[in-house]
Amino acid sequence: MDRQATDAASGVGVTVGAQVRRLREFRGLSVAELARLSGVSRATLSLIESGRGNPTIETVSAVAVALRLPLGDLLVDPTPQSPVLRRGTGAPEVSKQELLDRVGAGGLSEIWRLRIAQAGRRIDSPPHSRGTMERILVLGGALRLGPVERPVVLGSGDFVFFAADVPHFYEAAEDDVDAVIVMTYPAAS
16 A cells, blocks of 8 residues: 555544544443443454544444444544635635535434624524534625624635534624524434
């Protein structure tokens, strides 16, 4: 295997390992408990979680079933390099569809449309349940939003995601804001 293929394979292992650890801890399971539920040894799970294992698809599938998740949720890094995606910063447009983010982890998702007519109008939101994420795509206007401690300003075509289990808000930075919000709640354990 050449160096590039080795680096790519180890990157997948790190992603899977980080996802397994994050989702195992979210479910409140110990490594021993996940081993019992999945039929994968504790030693193998520890290697996977540390990013040093090279699990087969069957092993990853067994872990996904034990965590009650689709297999894909363990194969995709849920935290891209930047949670803000600006219009025109992705790959050149080849088609009219663009994957902004993958909604997974087996939870409930709601899609909301947000419209604010006047600049300066603000909607405050209390924290949602632990693990809730919000993804926002601004269709028109400019919107200041996000966690109270770390807001961002988005323009038409911009996208952001953030953990919504903290106080957050949406404020029109100009008239006639139109946006889509996808709220994803964690799966019940």
